[in-house]
Amino acid sequence: MKNNVLIAFMLVVSVLFSAHSIALPQISAYQGLVPEQENSEAQLREQALQQVLVKVSGNTGVVNLDETQLLAKDIPSILTKFGYEEIEGERYYSASFDKQKINQALIEMQQPIWGETRPNPLIWLVNENRQLISDNMITSNQDNSLSIGLDSAQLARGISANFPLVDLDDSLAVSVSDVSGRFYQTVAQASIRYDAEYFVLANLTPAGGEWQLKWELVKYNAQNKQSQVVVKQVNQGEKSNVIANMMGDIADYYAKQFAILENDGERTTQVVNISNLSSLSGLLALDNILNNLNAVDSFEILSLSGTKVQVLVTLKGSATSLKNALNAQPKLQQDLISDAPFYYNWRQ
Structure with a gap:
């Protein structure tokens, strides 16, 4: 059932990119963007709502819930902004929804909330010409099908990808054979310059009139310098679809790691220790990070001594959810000296 839902949902999204990729504007998880075509505004609003519910929950099946159908009848009460946009000569309907009301609706549906x-996974992709796909090849749209797949995934699931520069430094550090041979540690070392906790090793090849994408999502632990394959798949179909499906599978994995299913029970707490935080701007940045973490209900500073800060965090979910979220923050690096969790160094 899930696969059918995902396919149907992606077909709606793929209409956006049926001929060429578009330069997507910055889109939040709480904003929907759909092509006008022959649809009425009521239909467009409902499609935008479905898009947002999938992105925020991380669950493609949420669109089939009875509660979603009921919510769709009351869309005006949760809309904050809507209108039409021209993007590269095409007309789209854009709708932004109230974050608190969407979150509350998902809680009432007993759905998780992915904040x-x-x-952005760093993708080391070897194409059919045995080339490593570079960031410039993506930004300059040298392979339109790849760009279409990436754009549709960004719109449908709320995630995007990074690609290596493939400059002299990368060329000296990583070869096509390293990616194809799955030399994880070699690629992990090359990925450090991009601050990538997650990276993908992938090979794209023609296969009987279609395309085959063999790929693995790898999580790199800087503390013990170990690489762990967390998702491994083979996708087959049109080139744009295999890329979009890969990003969809990565979104599913991320949702399991970072989405929070709130409960009505007593909140638990966790102390977080941060070193090397030496400025007011750093404290404000930390405050902003914690305020925007879905795993955090509230927090307070317990102590501030020199460059060390101790924060008491009240959790919405589990301590593991908090740890996953903190580990994904570029400004926070796990303390490699301490064996205890929740000890971090602030990156200046």
């Missing part, structure tokens, strides 16, 4: 913790 702003959405790491």
Whole structure:
């Protein structure tokens, strides 16, 4: 059932990119963007709502819930902004929804809430010409099908990807054979310059009139310098679809790591220790990070001594959810000296 739902949902999204990729504007998880076409405004609003519910919950099946159908009848009460946009000559309907009301609706549906913790995986992709796909090849749209797949995943699931520069440094550090041979540690070392906790090793090849994408999502633990394959798949179909499906599978994994299913029970707490935090701007940045973590209900500073800060965090979910979210923050690096969890160094 889930696969059918996902396929149907992606077909709606793929209409956006049926001929060419578009330069997507910055889109939050709480904003929907759908092509006008022959649809009425009521239909467009409902499609935008479905898009948002999938992105925020991380669950493609949420669109089939009875509660979603009821919510769709009361869309005006949760809309904060809507209108039409021209993007590269095409007309789209854009709708932004109230964050608190969407979150509350998902809680009442007993659905998880996936917040702003959405790491961009670094993708080391070997294409059919045995080339490593570079960031410039993506940004300059040298392979339109790849761009279409990436754009549709960003719109449908709320995640995007990074690609290596493939400059002299990368070329000296990583070869096509390293990626194809799955030399994880070699690629992990090359990924450090991009602050990538998650990276993908992938090979794209023609296969009987279609395309085959073999890929693995790898999580790198800087503390013990170990690489762990967390998702491994083979996708087959049109080129744009295999890329979009890969990103969808990564979104599913991320949702399991970072989405919070709130309960009505007593909140638990966790002390977080941060070193090397030496400025007011750093404290304000930390405050902003914690305020935007979905795993955090509230927090307070317990102590501030020199460059060390101790924070008491009240959790919405589990301590593991908090740890996953903190580990994904570029400004926070796990303390490699301490064996205890929740000890971090602040990156200046």
